[in-house]
Amino acid sequence: MTSEDDFTETIYSLSKKRGFFWGPSPEIYGGSAGFYDLGPLGKLLKNRLEATIRSAFVKADFWEVECPTVSPRIVWEASGHIEGFIDPITECTKCGQTYRADNLIEEFMPEEKAAGLTIDELTKKIQELELVCPSCKGELGPVQEYNLMLKTELGLDQEAYMRPETATSTYLLFKRLLTFFRQKLPGSVFQIGKAYRNEISPRQGMLRLREFTQVEGQIFLVESDAKEWPGFELVKDEELPLLPSDVQEQDIDDVMWTSVGDALKKEYFHTQAYAWCVHLAYLIFSGMGFPKDSIRLRQHLDNEKAHYAIDAWDVEIHTRSFGWIECCGVHDRGDYDLKRHQEYSGENLSVKVNKKPVVPNVLEIAFGVERPLYALLDNAYAEDEERVWLRFAPEVAPIQVAVFPLMGKDELMEPALEIYEEINESGLIVYFDKGGSIGRRYRRQDEVGTPFCVTIDYDTLEDTTVTIRERDSMEQIRVKRENLVKSLRNLVRGTVEFESLQ
Numbered sequence: 001m002t003s004e005d006d007f008t009e010t011i012y013s014l015s016k017k018r019g020f021f022w023g024p025s026p027e028i029y030g031g032s033a034g035f036y037d038l039g040p041l042g043k044l045l046k047n048r049l050e051a052t053i054r055s056a057f058v059k060a061d062f063w064e065v066e067c068p069t070v071s072p073r074i075v076w077e078a079s080g081h082i083e084g085f086i087d088p089i090t091e092c093t094k095c096g097q098t099y100r101a102d103n104l105i106e107e108f109m110p111e112e113k114a115a116g117l118t119i120d121e122l123t124k125k126i127q128e129l130e131l132v133c134p135s136c137k138g139e140l141g142p143v144q145e146y147n148l149m150l151k152t153e154l155g156l157d158q159e160a161y162m163r164p165e166t167a168t169s170t171y172l173l174f175k176r177l178l179t180f181f182r183q184k185l186p187g188s189v190f191q192i193g194k195a196y197r198n199e200i201s202p203r204q205g206m207l208r209l210r211e212f213t214q215v216e217g218q219i220f221l222v223e224s225d226a227k228e229w230p231g232f233e234l235v236k237d238e239e240l241p242l243l244p245s246d247v248q249e250q251d252i253d254d255v256m257w258t259s260v261g262d263a264l265k266k267e268y269f270h271t272q273a274y275a276w277c278v279h280l281a282y283l284i285f286s287g288m289g290f291p292k293d294s295i296r297l298r299q300h301l302d303n304e305k306a307h308y309a310i311d312a313w314d315v316e317i318h319t320r321s322f323g324w325i326e327c328c329g330v331h332d333r334g335d336y337d338l339k340r341h342q343e344y345s346g347e348n349l350s351v352k353v354n355k356k357p358v359v360p361n362v363l364e365i366a367f368g369v370e371r372p373l374y375a376l377l378d379n380a381y382a383e384d385e386e387r388v389w390l391r392f393a394p395e396v397a398p399i400q401v402a403v404f405p406l407m408g409k410d411e412l413m414e415p416a417l418e419i420y421e422e423i424n425e426s427g428l429i430v431y432f433d434k435g436g437s438i439g440r441r442y443r444r445q446d447e448v449g450t451p452f453c454v455t456i457d458y459d460t461l462e463d464t465t466v467t468i469r470e471r472d473s474m475e476q477i478r479v480k481r482e483n484l485v486k487s488l489r490n491l492v493r494g495t496v497e498f499e500s501l502q
């Protein structure tokens with residue numbers, strides 16, 4: 001059994017060796033914390049994840065949009081980010097190192113609760129506890145507010161910021177979207193794109209990035225929609241692994257499998273629409289192929305809620321590297337956002353309900369792609385005396401099928417390349433490898449999580465059959481060449497069991 005740090009190291013070194021991710025980037029110049037490059041396999045994996053996310057949103061009637069990543073200052077004043085998107089920091093008066101004040105306090109005095117304290121209270125706390133700079137023992141300066149947005153300039157002098165989330169840029173489109181929805185709500189949109197957070201000293205590798213890809217789904221709706229949500233009936237009997245706040249207060253961390261309908265009755269969720277949203281978030285993460293007991297839904301405690309949040313639950317994923325990590329937030333943001341943008345822009349962002357103007361509410365599903373990507377690598381890792389392999393669900397595996405001619409000789413190369421082309425045409429992600437012994441080629445594919453390998457040998461020339469080898473069981477079966485592509489597609493989709501192909 002390896003310790004947590006060792007296991008993180010295991011995942012990082014496999015990722016580096018096999019081209020999942022590299023960094024901190026730019027590596028040849030020493031690297032900046034909070035930036036990573038995705039290598040070829042990491043990019044393929046991310047594409048697969050984004051494809052499952054996109055398809056889940058589209059099935060749930062969301063429309064995709066794409067907005068600029070830079071906006072002028074006024075936008076971030078309206079959104080509340082200039083004022084509220086801040087971390088408390090303290091700077092060492094001797095060596096100049098900066099630290100997150102709340103983290104520093106909790107690190108040295110784990111029993112102290114620093115989250116939620118004001119700037120002055122944090123300064124006092126540091127003095128009371130006589131905390132000094134961890135690296136040089138120097139005196140720590142007064143706690144200051146540090147804004148997490150990356151500042152830039154448009155033209156010569158217009159102050160602007162890189163977006164710290166995609167949601168705000170979506171809200172700015174509300175009038176246009178309303179026309180697109182033919183003046184009818186509810187309407188749902190989502191965005192997948194880059195966001196930036198200038199973390200003061202990001203330390204958790206791929207989990208805390210200064211530049212990352214964010215996914216945010218937004219539903220614009222009015223109160224009557226929230227209470228009677230069209231899709232609710234379809235999901236009300238589905239069970240969710242819930243960890244409500246009252247249970248957490250009793251120090252219990254076993255999930256309670258509860259149906260969506262019962263959770264609403266127990267007031268874990270306040271409206272049908274919000275309950276439906278939490279279920280959708282759960283579906284999205286299940287669709288990435290996490291094992292059932294590695295996903296849970298945790299309700300925010302009162303002191304964790306953001307200023308705008310009425311209802312707030314997180315999707316958490318269990319990792320060997322870090323234990324349970326927050327991967328996605330589902331929030332009922334009320335009418336906060338549109339009201340603020342109405343006020344700051346002077347545009348009317350209301351709809352008519354019973355002939356009266358009403359500013360719509362927003363429900364939101366928000367997460368970064370890199371966290372589940374890391375968590376997926378972490379959850380997929382397996383090893384025994386013989387080999388290391390990644391147990392990705394075939395649907396998200398970066399490479400879905402590898403094709404090997406037994407020998408790199410002409411008579412086998414020709415049918416092997418033909419088969420490779422056929423699989424490629426079918427839309428599966430396929431890789432051709434003719435180098436080294438068959439055993440070595442299997443090991444290489446195991447290590448990057450390829451679920452199926454197809455081998456073309458001398459029997460193929462005789463009886464037109466090929467071998468499919470399954471990654472987890474290492475079992476091999478022969479199938480007729482004419483059935484190969486169909487079988488592979490069914491295997492990847494999970495609509496047929498490997499053994500049944502025999």
Ligand SMILES: [Zn+2]
Nearest residue numbers: 092095133136
């Ligand atoms: Zn210092």
